[in-house]
Amino acid sequence: xxxxxxxxxxxxxxxxxxxxxxxxxxxxxxxxxxxxxxxxxxxxxxxxxxxxxxxxxxxxxxxxxxxxxxxxxxxxxxxxxxxxxxxxxxxxxxxxxxxxxxxxxxxxxxxxxxxxxx
Numbered sequence: 001x002x003x004x005x006x007x008x009x010x011x012x013x014x015x016x017x018x019x020x021x022x023x024x025x026x027x028x029x030x031x032x033x034x035x036x037x038x039x040x041x042x043x044x045x046x047x048x049x050x051x052x053x054x055x056x057x058x059x060x061x062x063x064x065x066x067x068x069x070x071x072x073x074x075x076x077x078x079x080x081x082x083x084x085x086x087x088x089x090x091x092x093x094x095x096x097x098x099x100x101x102x103x104x105x106x107x108x109x110x111x112x113x114x115x116x117x118x
Contacts, residue, residue: 014074023080024052024072032090035081036064036073039103049111050081054090066103066111 009018022035033054038047047069056062074079094101094111101107110118 011105019050023052023078025075025078025082026085026087027081027085029051029078030087031084032085032087033062033065036067039066052090054095061096061097063097064100065090065093067093068112068115068117070117071115 009015013094018100024034033052033089036051039046049066049087050072052065052067053062054065054108057095062110066081067083071083071085074080075082091099093114101118109118
């Protein structure tokens with residue numbers, strides 16, 4: 001008999017519904033926001049970027065920052081993700097408020113390039 005398929009959190013895996021809303025901190029322990037959602041490549045199945053929700057109250061007036069997934073480090077102690085960013089660097093990053101940008105190669109290069117990953 002084979003092991004059951006994971007549908008919840010394991011040592012190595014986490015369910016998508018548990019990622020949404022997870023807090024994001026910088027290395028100094030400052031809360032930067034929380035994961036609104038994340039985008040997965042349809043063909044490879046690899047998470048490409050998370051959308052960090054920052055500022056506002058109850059989602060009103062908040063900014064949304066696409067952050068390359070590889071920048072996020074899950075930290076067991078905080079129960080959240082940690083990134084090498086300070087608030088000033090984040091505030092200068094590509095973002096949107098109400099209208100989502102069309103994610104194409106040009107916008108992707110802009111986002112990944114901002115973080116030095118392009």
